[in-house]
Amino acid sequence: MPKWADVILIPLISILLAAILSAMVILAIGENPWAALKLMVDGALGSTYGWGYTLYYATNFIFTGLAVSVAFHARMFNIGGEGQAVLGGLGVALACLYVPWPHWSVALLGATLAAALFGAAWAAIPAFLQAKRGSHIVITTIMFNFIAAALLNYLLIGALKVPGSMEPATAKFPQAAHLPSFQDMFNWGDTTMFRGAPANVTFFVAIAACVAVWALIWRTRLGYEIRSFGHSESAAKYAGISPTKIIMVSMLISGGLAGMMAINNVQGEAERLVLNAVEGAGFIGIAVALMGRSHPFGVFLAALLFGFLYQGGAELALWTSIPRELIIVIQALVILFTGALDNMVRMPLERLFLAMRRA
Template sequence: MDKMPRWADVFLVPFINLILAFVASGLVVLAIGENPFRAIWIMISGALGSTSGIGYTLYYATNYMFTGLAVAFAFHARLFNIGGEGQATIAGVGAALVLLAFDWPYWWLALPFAIIGAAAFGGAWAFIPAYLQAKRGSHVVITTIMFNFIGAALMGYLLNGIMKNPDTQNAETVAFPAGTHLPTMHEMLAPLGISFSRSAPVNVSFFLALGAAWLVWFVLWRTRLGYQIRAFGHSETAARYAGIDAVRITIIAMVISGALAGLLAINVVMGEQGRLIKEFVEGAGFVGIAVALMGRSHPFGIVLASLLFGMLTQGGFELMWDMPTVSREMVLVIQALIILFTGALDNMVRDPVERLFLKLRKGKS
């Protein structure tokens, strides 16, 4: 009724946000004495200008899809899971244990078990804060942040202790069996006669992430569990009136969220590293919050937002490489500006655009 059309809501507003973010970033680049148009060109061509760039972009996007879906899923139950980072870290241990347990002959045999291992460990790491929230009322934001630190410490302990590869100085496990190597995009496209960068780490996990996005949509909007989760998220008092078990929903939503975050380990640990290393999550758990925010907690939006953030990450690395005056921190500033404009300042653009549409419509009628 008194709303703007859906396409404007879903595409136009984020697009304007993005333009504003680029303008603000351009001013920052200008301030350090560089040409902002060149910087943008380097970022875009670095992310999309070659199959290698695209391969890295999709690789990062895969990570953000998993963590973005994790944040969004919990958010539908009005739970703010900030613990994607820790859940993915511990999920890496789960995946590694599975992959090191046997001399796996084929990747397609190892993959389902690695998924189970990663999801179970990620889910378990989310279960503890979920239980404390449901039964004791300890706020899940606080506990999941704590569990990020505990997870990192536990990882360090394991990789310097029982899981350490005795043959190196580094805190890492031995390499996984060769049979667990996931097909990369290069290997998948070669039989079709399409050439794709050999070095790009994007692998079959990308499709796993798309599948997970579909599954999240299906669970939330087509199953009874999803109905209960959304009802609980919208109104806890009404959920109680309807007889929806708050404890059960809180725990299930958080465990599924943790499991989704955990799948990141498949992409990085199994797909890219081939062994478990420290700090492999590299902040993707936190980027997931921005991704979920920008994707408006909808799987389709999250896929798009993940692609954008994948481009930013990859483009940012290229920028650091090509513009020596642009430091790593500067890239972070640019990424943060984009998060600021697309996430936090969303209403700044949304309201005027909405008013404009109403005015236009009134002019017509």
């Protein structure tokens, strides 16, 4: 099968199948699927406001998708993106609240570093347990999601809560730590674009992260070792590549990337730390990585798709009688078809290409 079919055709067919099934569900509850699709496209892509939301969500998913991808290359299944992003948020909050930053750019740098460190630290414990004790990374990272949520809860009703406030949230970050939003950045003369949308400068950090991950995986010795280990642990041992080192390093990078999501949602959008700030982006990252074939460019495209689904879905819930839960059904179908049912499309297509080549 040619490469373009593998990376483009299969995901497209999968999405199409998911869309058809979604349309049937919408039909079944008595709504017009065509109108629903139009509404989603209009809402998510029809205005700079819509784009501002779509790209904001996509930024989250790029970070968590990259996180899962890097771990995938070492054959580590990091399900803990959610918890690592929560901890990343904590890092951002501490950096923004307690360090007097002179300018947003320095604040961004510091907060990014703090987010990555906190996320990596949260991934370090499961990674260590896997490397040294053989505790399965899937189990431990899932458990660490719950611990992270509980920890944040504890801090937000205790040490980090604004005295006298009823809300489990930190104080607003100081003005100097506020990141420029797209509205601030793309504002020429009278035309105001992206008005009120949460997309911010972090989107460009996410793109830079894509490039960095690509270079790491395919251009550096470390990436070579990570991929070697991921493909064949026995061969890696023969070559003198330490499994402990690769498990630890790949998971630290993975956790760091997941944590970096927090500069988008915590520093860029909320400008304070609230409960449940991650909103499941850690889990969406798994679907994004699967669909993007663990390649940064694929992750970027898949993140855009899920950003569209998130924003378009929100529009649907707002303007039609389609319940909010249905949006989750549609998103689930996309995940199901692009991730879990990949072979269902792949096998017939492979056979088709073989038949074509022989003919």
